[in-house]
Amino acid sequence: MNEKILSVENISKSFGGVQALDNVSMEIRAGEIHCLSGENGSGKSTIIKIISGYYKPDSGKICIDGKEYSEMSPSESINHGIQVIYQDFSLFPNLSVMENLSINAEVARGSKIINYKRMRETAQQAVKKINLKVDMKAKVADLSVADKQMIAIARALVHEAKVIIMDEATASLTRNEVNSLFRVIHQLKEEGVAIVFVSHKLDEVFEISDSITIFRNGRNVISCKASEMDEERFSFYMTGREIQAKQEKPLVGDPARIMMETRNLTVEGAFEDVSMQLYKGEILGIAGQLGSGRTELAMALFGMATIKDGEILVEGKTVNISSVTKAKQLGIGYVPEDRLTEGLFLEQSLIQNVAVTHLGKLSSKFGFYNKRVAAEETQHWIDTLSISPDNRNNLAQKLSGGNQQKVVLAKWLACNPAILILNGPTVGVDIGAKQDIYDLLNKYASEGMSVIIASDDILEIKKICNRVIIMKGGRINAVLCGEEITEKALVEASV
Amino acid sequence: MISIKKIFNRTETYVILIALLFGIAVETVSGQFFSNTGMVNLARASMVYLVFGLTEMLSLTCAGPDVSYPALASLSAFITAKIFGGDSYGGSIFIPFLVCMAIGAVGGMINGFIMAKFNFPSLIVTLGTSSIFSGIMYGPLKASNTVLHGTMAQFGSAKLFSVTNPGSGLKADLPLQFLIVIILYLIVFFLLRYTIFGRGLYAIGSDKVAAERSGFKTAQITFLSYTLGGAIAAIGGFMYTCNVGAISPSDLMGGEMIIIAACTLGGIRPGAGLGGLFNVIIGVVLLIMIQNNLLMLGIPLYYQDVFTGAIILIGTVVSVNSLRSHSGIKRLG
Amino acid sequence: MTGKAGINLKKSMNNPVFRIAVLMIAVGIIGSVVMPGKFLTEANFASIFKQLSEYGILALAVFICMVSGGIDLSVVYIANLCAIVMGTFLSKTIGSGNYAGSPALMIAVACLSVFVIGCICGALNGLLVGRLRVPAMLATLGSGQLILGISTVITKGQAITGVPSEFTKLAGIRFWIFPLNFFVFAVCAVVMYIIMTRTTFGIRTFLIGSNSRAAVFSGIQNNLDLLKAYMISGFLASVSGIISVMRMSSAKPDYGTSYIMFSILICVFGGTNPNGGQGNVVGIVLATIVLQMVATMMNMFHNISSFYRDIVWGALLLIMLIVNYIIDNRHVTRR
Structure with missing residues (x-):
């Protein structure tokens, strides 16, 4: 069993009377690909935003690097090596590729003045890691969706990440690009990085994960090894009810x-x-x-x-x-x-x-x-x-x-x-x-x-x-x- | 290399073209436009507007239009002039300058605080603060026209250099204050390009949520941006007051339209993080050129508003529609 | 707050209209306490209702544009242009001394012409915001300037005079405490209420303001509806202009530029969402009355100059924005 890198314990969070997370706990281990699944509103997006410091939990704690936090700021999260790749990439369309790649690192550094030389080096290193060829000076707004995805991933790899969270990362990718992404994920796994892969696509979940956690209605309903899970059980935990896999033949016009x-x-x-x-x-x-x-x-x-x-x-x-x-x-x-x-x-x-x-x-x-x-x-x-x-x-x-x-x-x-x-x-x-x-x-x-x-x-x-x-x-x-x-x-x- | 097609796709190209065309038209009529006196006069007329353009640009980049700065500029200048504008003050010009800036910064902080904490449209917030600023000026402070004396008046008439047109024998002076404009632009340029604050401003304008996720302290940056904008606006008011040699509280009011139009014409998209100092400069210069030279083209004084309004509208329409995609799929909504 | 009555009160406070009604009663009470015997009088209320029509109608104009997701900053200038045209037209016909026909006919013709002008100005705005995709703020700021320019050309910068008394005396008609122009405002409000809540156009306007992209995807013709919305705004502005020249016997190109902020204040006070998609006419009417009551109350303290009011209005606008935000956001679930 790999060592535990990040864990959340007894986290609860509510928004205006709606309980988004109810006493949730989860463990992330180094060098492991951990899939997090759940329906919309299950709380999986919320827990990620808490780990990344965007939201503050109402109660519970976050443990990383041996330290315990009752709440984190985005900078602290980044400094602990937590990187999130959001579904909408969270890139800046009006800034250049180079800036997008290195800006997070610059901000996290805490300095007030920008060192463009340092930024360029950071950016170069980032694209090297995933063998990405792209024009550094291009404005992100002009890039294709797939390229933007790659930039978002490259950006996440900049900061000596320990935990990379990918939130529905494959939503806009072609099959080839998904394959490339999975190659990168495996490479990171070899290097000891922990990957949290949020997805609802069954085929991908079963293809890549080592362990699976499923959220439903703000609670962690199951955390287990991927080998212990199958399609039917997955559906059951996601929805809370048995889904008859209907084998009807498609209609002929x-x-x-x-x-x-x-x-x-x-x-x-x-x-x-x-x-x-x-x-x-x-x-x-x-x-x-x-x-x-x-x-x-x-x-x-x-x-x-x-x-x-x-x-x-x-x-x-x-x-x-x-x-x-x-x-x-x-x-x-x-x-x-x-x-x-x-x-x-x-x-x-x-x-x-x-x-x-x-x-x-x-x-x-x-x-x-x-x-x-x-x-x-x-x-x-x-x-x-x-x-x-x-x-x-x-x-x-x-x-x-x-x-x-x-x-x-x-x-x-x-x-x-x-x-x-x-x-x-x-x-x-x-x-x-x-x-x-x-x-x-x-x-x-x-x-x-x-x-x-x-x-x-x-x-x-x-x-x-x-x-x-x-x-x-x-x-x-x-x-x-x-x-x-x-x-x-x-x-x-x-x- | 930048392709020819790309050049023609940018608003800046059209603005510069129109400016040149207009200049040629005026030159044909009066022969005065491209002369050295003509250029100096243009620079002189644009001074205060260039400064205000900076304030507006800061707000436009991260949020949206700011209509409170004329009131703030007037208020700051008025208070400063009331204290330092009399005969009795003969000290350094820097003290009233700094005091004016400080007042502007305080006013800007009010805007900054509200904009940082809530997600209200900047137009409406600044409409409210504009009312407060002008209310303070006319109400409790009982602003009225007063003539300046002493250091401030001297500063207003100090010249950077003079030029004489050999052909017509006309003279034109570039005021010392123009130095302030240059210094301000350099400072803001540095801030925008080389500091986290500056990049953060563009990031927030581009995507506020993404900026927060990237670790930018968005509240701080927004607050600073409006505070700085307030201080700059106050400087503009200070310059204007010294220039005119008197405090006319109502002069600057109503001028927000011109600056916002100038920025948009020049290529700044409100609240989108697009556009830089160059856009402000060409937008302001074009507009001032038009405003000041309509008379030269034989258009009577009271027709000016119509012309300015029409040009602004046409320019805005072109600017907003200029970047058409070449896809057959329609842009909707 | 516990107990059934308590929960009901809390829920009601979420309704913007309820909030303003409470405010109105509060202001009334404060007024009668501060100026006993003078505030809750017939004469005072008559004065209140006389003044509020002009900008109440302008607020209705701004309201429909705000609901559609935009704003109209040119309403004041449209109103002034219409006032100028109306006044000039009447002074050159009835007032010239050569006119032998019925004044009522001339007034009617003048009104109709001015309505058309208002609609044309509105159509310009609607075209800019809809078809030409210019952000409403910029478009109406620019068109306002253009219309101001046209007014300036017509009057050569001066105020017009010589508006015939056959017309201006209409301002004096009163039914109990309500003057004629209040009825005009009331009619406008009722018509707007029907349009916004009972016609499909009104519903569509709300939807366009709520999500203009989804509106297109649902088959709504945004550009057409926006054109109509801004034309209504222009029409209302023209009505306001007619009332204004009737009341003051003169008009000038830049009269009442502070009304713009006031109209926006009324809209925000009345519970309109500045981003579009939400708002109601009842709120506008109540907000107009409340704010006029406050203005009148401030007027009674003669030692406070009118400029203090600007501070009050500016502060009120900001406070209302914040209050609305706090109350409305308690229930938003962020996903």
Whole structure:
């Protein structure tokens, strides 16, 4: 057993009456890859922010390097060798790569004057460690998402880190990049660094971890060796209930009825010459890594792109989907990638969030908004989709990720769209809600709705899509159907 | 190397181009623009605005616009002039200078404290403090127009150098105070580039949460930024008062618009951590050029506001829209 | 606070409207204690209601822009421009002595023209903020300057005079303690209330202010709604301008520049979130009345110059921001 580097004991934290962490304890050992998993709201983000000094715990202590702390500042945390790589990278877009790499170290040093020579050396050392080739003078805002991720990792390695915490680090990475990342993680493990790997992606968790801790409702429900864990037990601890792994076959659409079709569609800077078809009643998958054009294609079908060449047809007729309004008129709905910034009105009630897409339908004949009808309708959706808590006057920000995604789904289902496009439908959604969403999509597709899912989650695509279009480098690389859809085939076609 | 395309994508290029065009237009009409007297007059007219531009830039970089600095500048200058502006004071100019700065710093601390502790929009906070500052000035202190004497008046009329235009025989003086502008810019440049405070300011403007996670003491930096801004604004007020030779409390009021517009025109994005001293300079110079030379182009006095307003609007629109991405995917929201 | 009554009180304090109502009663009590017999009088309240309409309407204008996620700093200048046009128009027609028709008709025509001007100014703002993506603060600061410039050109920097009495005497109409212009304010408030809470446009405005990106993704035409919101603001500003020239028989390009801060103060006092997405008209109305009561109370102490009030307003703005922040943030869960 490796030596204990960092531990938290009996940590509790509440925000405005909500208990985020309840008497939590955890041990991190040197040279070990420790996976921390949990649904949104389970407290795993909070414990990380406490370890990094961003939050102060209400009670309990943090032990590191033989010292005990009842609270830490970000500088103290960094000085003890704790580095966090956040999901949003926490980089400064307006500063150069070199500055981003070395600024944390400069601040931690405590000096008031900046020594640019020292910063440059720090930056050089950082990129050497992971063999990263990048232009030091470039502004981070101009870099690709993958490069930004690498910079964030390189930055974490600067400061002789003892503990590196990666918070959903693989969310925006291609398979190749994930492999590179895992190589780096193994290298660090050899050097005795402790890695805390926060993820909800089952395949990654089982691929890389030595030990696993699962949080639920603010409590540490299990900490054990990876070898003692399997998929079913994992789901059980995450959700607290048994999830039946449904082995239904994906729906097959009706090729005689083509709901939507693109011919040689080209959008500048995104994709080109894309020709595809959407059958009625099917769930069509669009797969592909970041930058393959997968997301952009989904957006273009919803009126969010300027078409350079080619055409789109809806039910056989050529249409110009020039705006979101036009798309809505054609019966197309869209569940966006990032529900927090693109899908929800966090400070508004669930009623407003559901009603927003069809306010006209909720008005009386004089054009006056009918709040009662809207409220009833929201209640209907809360019940149908099992959204909890079920108070329709709740503000959207109070819900967990999975329930929030259901609200976004509800607002489009309420429009009764003929075609529903979902971009990354279960990102950051807990296992229980994931299955609920899959069931819902199957239900509506079987009743005639045509669904497009753009996703980089291979397991998800394999589970619910009978046909998949795989994008690569802005073009369609392969179209797989039925039995052809295997993990191997999907991966091969995307890289 | 910087490609030609990249140059044309930047706001600064357009600003300099417009400035040159305007200058050529004025030169054609009056022949006075690109002369040495013309340049000196331009420098002289821009002095106080350049100083105020610094204050505004500090606020814009980390948070948003600051509309309280004219009131603060007037208040500081007024108090200083009341104490030191009479005949009886013949001592060094440094003492009133430092006193003025100190008052400005205190006022800036009020802004700084609120901005550091709460996440309010800077526009609204500074609207409130502006009201307080001007209220103090006109109310309990009963500000009114007074003429300056003694050291302060002397300082106002001290010259750095004079130039004479051989062609027209006109003279132009560059006041000694211009040195203050240069010194201030050097100091702020050093702070912005070589200190944790300066980099922290850009970091906070870029992403406040990320700045905190990186270990920056964001509250401290914000507080310092407004305190410094207040002191600089007070210096601007001091310079202006000495220059004019009298205290006119209401003169500077209402000038916040010009400076904010100048900064934006020059390329500073409010609250985004983008833009530096160079942007302030070109923005201010362009605006002053336009304001002072409209008469030269034959435009009557009371048409000035219209022109200034129109140019500011057009400039702002261009500035905000200039960095278009070349992707077919639309920017939304 | 324990017990059922205690918990209810605490919950109610979360409602901004309730807070202001409490404040209003408090101010009333303080006023009657400090100036017994003079504060709670008919004459005093008449004076209160006479003055507050101008900036109450401006506050409504700023309110809708704030809710949409922006702000309108040009309302005062739009109001002045409209006041100038109104006054000049009337003095050159009714007031010229050559006019033989009905004054009421002329006044109506003048009002309609001025409404159009207000809407056009508002449309300019709406275009800048919506289609041209200029931050509202900068756009309205700039347009305000432009409109000020236009007013200056029209009047050559002077104040206008010669507004005919057929028009200005309307300011004297009173029903009990409420003068005519208070009814104008009341009508505006009621209409705004209906628009913001009962029409789909109003709901959309709140949503745009809450998250403009999500609004686009939900199919809302942001630019169109923003255009409408700023046009309403411009229209309200024109109404305020009409009232102002009616009350004072003159107008000038830079009258009332302190009203801008006052309007923002009223909005914040009334529980409007400066970042957009939250606020209500009732709060605005109550806040207007409370602040006027405070102003009148300060007026009664003749030895305090009007400039002390600036200090009070500035301080009140900051205090209200902080109070709102503390109360509202007790319940926010950070994830």
